[in-house]
Amino acid sequence: MLNDRSSLLSLLETRRSGTPREFAGAGPSAGQLERILTIAARTPDHGKLFPWRFVTVADDQRDALAELLLKALAADVPDATAAHREKEVNFAHYAGQLVVLVSAPIANHKIPLWEQELSCGAAGMNLLHAANALGFAGGWLTGRRAYSETVRSAFCEAGERIAGFIFIGRPEHALEERQRPPLATVSRAWQPPES
Numbered sequence: 001m002l003n004d005r006s007s008l009l010s011l012l013e014t015r016r017s018g019t020p021r022e023f024a025g026a027g028p029s030a031g032q033l034e035r036i037l038t039i040a041a042r043t044p045d046h047g048k049l050f051p052w053r054f055v056t057v058a059d060d061q062r063d064a065l066a067e068l069l070l071k072a073l074a075a076d077v078p079d080a081t082a083a084h085r086e087k088e089v090n091f092a093h094y095a096g097q098l099v100v101l102v103s104a105p106i107a108n109h110k111i112p113l114w115e116q117e118l119s120c121g122a123a124g125m126n127l128l129h130a131a132n133a134l135g136f137a138g139g140w141l142t143g144r145r146a147y148s149e150t151v152r153s154a155f156c157e158a159g160e161r162i163a164g165f166i167f168i169g170r171p172e173h174a175l176e177e178r179q180r181p182p183l184a185t186v187s188r189a190w191q192p193p194e195s
C-alpha cells in the first residue's frame, strides 16, 4: 500500500500490466473493488459528462460469460476450432476481478467524441493505477471479442462500446519489464513554423 509521495512516484515509475491468463487466486475484495472504481471515476473529462461506465462481472457469472463468448465466436467465426472455443472459455474464467470498461459518449454533443473517448482511456489507466496501488496487477485486453456485436450488446446500451476487459488480480510470477520507448523518440521540443 502506498503511504507517501515517493512511493507514489516509485509506483508510477515501475508499474506495469499483468497477463490475466497468468493471474491466480482471489481478486480484490468488494471494498477494494469499490475503492479502485471510485479512483477510476476521478478522471479528467471535458464537460463533466463522465462518458464511461464500469461493468463488473461476478465470479459466479463466469460460466454465463463463457456462454456469451461462445455464442459470439459462433456468430463471428463460423469455422472456429475446438481450440478457439477453449480459449474463449478460459478467458471467461481468468482469475481475479473482471471489469468491463465501457465507452459511453454523448452523441452530437459540443464536446467532441474524440475527447470523450480519450477520457474513457484515461479512466482505464486510472483503474490500473488504483489496482497497482492496492497491490494487484491489472491487465487490459480487447481482441475480437471486444468488437463483437453479440458481446457489445450484452454489456452496453445503444451508442456505447467496449473499451476493454480489465482483469484485476495477482500474477503467478514476478512481472518482467517490457520495452519502453526511448524518451527522445516520443518527446521533442516544439519548433515554431518559420513565418
Ligand SMILES: Cc1cc2nc3c(=O)[nH]c(=O)nc-3n(C[C@H](O)[C@H](O)[C@H](O)COP(=O)(O)O)c2cc1C
Pocket (backbone or CB within 6 Å): 015, 016, 017, 018, 139, 140, 141, 142, 143, 163, 164, 178
Ligand atoms: C486499449 C488496449 C487494448 C489492449 N488489448 C490487448 C489485448 O487484447 N491483448 C494483449 O495482449 N494486450 C493488450 N493490450 C496491452 C496490455 O494491456 C498492456 O498495455 C501491455 O501489456 C503493457 O502494459 P504496461 O505498460 O502496463 O506494462 C491492450 C492495451 C490497451 C491500452
